[in-house]
Amino acid sequence: MIELKDLRYVRLGSRDLAAAAEYARTILGLELVRRESDAIYFRGDDRDHTLVYFEGDAADHATGWEVAGAAALDAAGAELEAKRIQVHRGSRAECEKRYVADFIAFADPSGNRHELVASPRTSGTRFSPSRDCGVWSFSHIGLRTTNAARDETFWTTVMNARVSDRIGAAPLLRIDEVHHRIALFPSQHAGVQHVNHQVHGVDDVMRSYYFLRERGVKIVFGPGRHPTSGAVFLYFEGPDGMVYEYSTGVRLIKPEEEPGYRPRLFAFAPESFCMWGSRPDIPEFRT
Numbered sequence: 113m114i115e116l117k118d119l120r121y122v123r124l125g126s127r128d129l130a131a132a133a134e135y136a137r138t139i140l141g142l143e144l145v146r147r148e149s150d151a152i153y154f155r156g157d158d159r160d161h162t163l164v165y166f167e168g169d170a171a172d173h174a175t176g177w178e179v180a181g182a183a184a185l186d187a188a189g190a191e192l193e194a195k196r197i198q199v200h201r202g203s204r205a206e207c208e209k210r211y212v213a214d215f216i217a218f219a220d221p222s223g224n225r226h227e228l229v230a231s232p233r234t235s236g237t238r239f240s241p242s243r244d245c246g247v248w249s250f251s252h253i254g255l256r257t258t259n260a261a262r263d264e265t266f267w268t269t270v271m272n273a274r275v276s277d278r279i280g281a282a283p284l285l286r287i288d289e290v291h292h293r294i295a296l297f298p299s300q301h302a303g304v305q306h307v308n309h310q311v312h313g314v315d316d317v318m319r320s321y322y323f324l325r326e327r328g329v330k331i332v333f334g335p336g337r338h339p340t341s342g343a344v345f346l347y348f349e350g351p352d353g354m355v356y357e358y359s360t361g362v363r364l365i366k367p368e369e370e371p372g373y374r375p376r377l378f379a380f381a382p383e384s385f386c387m388w389g390s391r392p393d394i395p396e397f398r399t
């Protein structure tokens with residue numbers, strides 16, 4: 113089994129890097145780390161970067177996951193190949209673009225691209241959001257799946273993910289204490305479905321709600337509270353139709369709770385996504 117230690121970054125293709133970067137800085141509130149000729153790096157916490165927009169197709173997404181180190185990366189590559197999953201070893205130049213010592217890339221059964229990384233770089237300077245958004249951590253991603261049961265099996269048998277809860281067929285998966293780092297939502301195609309950043313509190317969620325509305329950013333869900341993770345949330349639209357989420361108060365499942373933990377099943381219904389009555393304007397959440 114491949115042990116994912118952490119969700120490190122998400123890489124999103126864009127045909128308009130300048131516009132995407134402007135959004136990440138002025139609306140999303142992330143810190144601009146660096147501009148390179150074909151990519152712009154941002155961060156939402158103390159790591160080197162957590163979000164990269166690169167010159168490319170807007171449907172081209174990749175998610176970076178940290179493994180324990182060089183030996184774990186080699187073992188992961190061998191394990192994927194033994195399961196007949198094609199693995200690409202990152203070249204020196206590709207590793208430099210990701211600020212990691214080494215990585216391998218592969219696609220999950222739906223075709224979502226993932227990168228397992230060894231020794232990603234941590235920043236020596238304190239994270240400084242570009243606006244008072246309250247963001248303190250890049251925390252989870254929603255992923256589209258063309259077969260939720262098949263992909264749940266992949267994440268929980270090939271990888272170390274555990275199901276925290278399910279909304280209908282959609283599993284919310286953890287790899288550490290946080291209720292979910294990945295959520296799989298049925299769709300006709302692969303791709304990152306939403307990108308989550310944690311904010312400090314409800315005040316930040318509501319402050320951003322008014323901030324975004326005033327600037328004409330489309331709010332697609334919330335403010336609300338997820339009955340699954342308990343988090344207070346706000347979802348809104350970003351460049352190329354990507355959905356971004358701020359949330360706070362996500363449930364933690366502590367190591368001592370692991371042995372007896374059983375995932376709960378929620379109906380695929382609006383009240384399973386929001387216990388306050390907000391209705392999602394997000395295709396994958398529509399019931």
Ligand SMILES: [Fe+2]
Pocket residue numbers: 252254295306308357
């Ligand atoms: Fe989320």
